[in-house]
Amino acid sequence: MGKQRVLSGVQPTGNLHLGNYLGAIRNWVEGQSQYDNFFCVVDLHAITVPHNPATLAADTYTIAALYLACGIDLEHSTIFVQSHISAHSELTWLLNCITPINWLQDMIQFKEKAIKQGENVSTGLLDYPVLMAADILLYDADQVPVGEDQKQHLELTRDIAARFNHMFGQEEEEILKIPEPMIRTEGARVMSLTDGTRKMSKSDPSELSRINLLDPPETITKKIKRCKTDSVRGLEFDNSERPECHNLLMLYAILSGQTKDEVKIQCQDMGWGQFKPLLTETTIEALKPIQEKYKAVMGDRAYLESVLKDGREKAEAVANATLARVKKALGYSTPL
Numbered sequence: 001m002g003k004q005r006v007l008s009g010v011q012p013t014g015n016l017h018l019g020n021y022l023g024a025i026r027n028w029v030e031g032q033s034q035y036d037n038f039f040c041v042v043d044l045h046a047i048t049v050p051h052n053p054a055t056l057a058a059d060t061y062t063i064a065a066l067y068l069a070c071g072i073d074l075e076h077s078t079i080f081v082q083s084h085i086s087a088h089s090e091l092t093w094l095l096n097c098i099t100p101i102n103w104l105q106d107m108i109q110f111k112e113k114a115i116k117q118g119e120n121v122s123t124g125l126l127d128y129p130v131l132m133a134a135d136i137l138l139y140d141a142d143q144v145p146v147g148e149d150q151k152q153h154l155e156l157t158r159d160i161a162a163r164f165n166h167m168f169g170q171e172e173e174e175i176l177k178i179p180e181p182m183i184r185t186e187g188a189r190v191m192s193l194t195d196g197t198r199k200m201s202k203s204d205p206s207e208l209s210r211i212n213l214l215d216p217p218e219t220i221t222k223k224i225k226r227c228k229t230d231s232v233r234g235l236e237f238d239n240s241e242r243p244e245c246h247n248l249l250m251l252y253a254i255l256s257g258q259t260k261d262e263v264k265i266q267c268q269d270m271g272w273g274q275f276k277p278l279l280t281e282t283t284i285e286a287l288k289p290i291q292e293k294y295k296a297v298m299g300d301r302a303y304l305e306s307v308l309k310d311g312r313e314k315a316e317a318v319a320n321a322t323l324a325r326v327k328k329a330l331g332y333s334t335p336l
Helices: 018-034 053-069 087-096 101-105 108-120 123-137 148-168 217-226 243-256 260-267 272-298 301-330
Strands: 005-010 036-041 077-081 143-146 180-183
Touching: 005 018, 005 123, 018 036, 018 143, 018 243, 036 053, 036 301, 053 077, 053 272, 053 301, 077 301, 087 123, 087 301, 101 123, 101 148, 123 148, 143 148, 148 301, 217 272, 243 260, 243 272, 272 301
Parallel strands: 005 036, 005 143, 036 077, 143 180
Antiparallel strands: none
């Protein structure tokens, strides 16, 4: 048997931050040799909320370059841009027509984002999970890396695939492969620097809430210096009354490559004035090789474009084969 296939992607909305890297991309990199990986830049998802057309293309290239800078290996992985493959949009429409609308209205993320957008909420935001389902199902993904915020969307993907197979498949024929979740490992959930109870997010209006992978040393120093802490001396993990303390210690442990026990012993008697410079130095050093590789990739535009061209060709062949199966099952005629 060949390797199982993994599909995942990131939106080109702003810079990637430590939460994206430690919660997702680093895990992709560490396990990529075990799988046949398809990693896309999901730029169609980026316009489900208000976006800046002037920066969308540049942001797309930035995310693709960061994939490479973080260690995605083209020997094991395919990198491509979602909108470069028309099958994503076409399969979304076909799946829309068999997806009950109440399934979409029950999505927690839609409800939360719709409240923020008010009357200007788009149909695209409601339909986001069907596009996500199309992304996954097009590539016959065996596993999909998911965090807590995407579990419901993957369950919907599985429901849509099962519904389609039941409605249009023949006996024991699986037209769409039903994917399994790949649950992230412990310690990958990175919280905001301004509120240790909230996840680090690109959508947070405050830049001080996150450390971006491309932040220069002086910016990292400023953000850690100003991050939220408490007045208790001595640092500790797993105290629910000190969420910021736990978050910053966990960040230090991961970035320094130490265990929780090692960090606990090292930092238990420290004050914030001693710990913050240590975390700052560790963060800057951890991000330095990523930033250097990113500059090299962005400095060779022809190379980056060749990566995306090769990725598009490989991904398109797989996606179009799936789309053809779906259209045949639905009864469409073959193009002349």
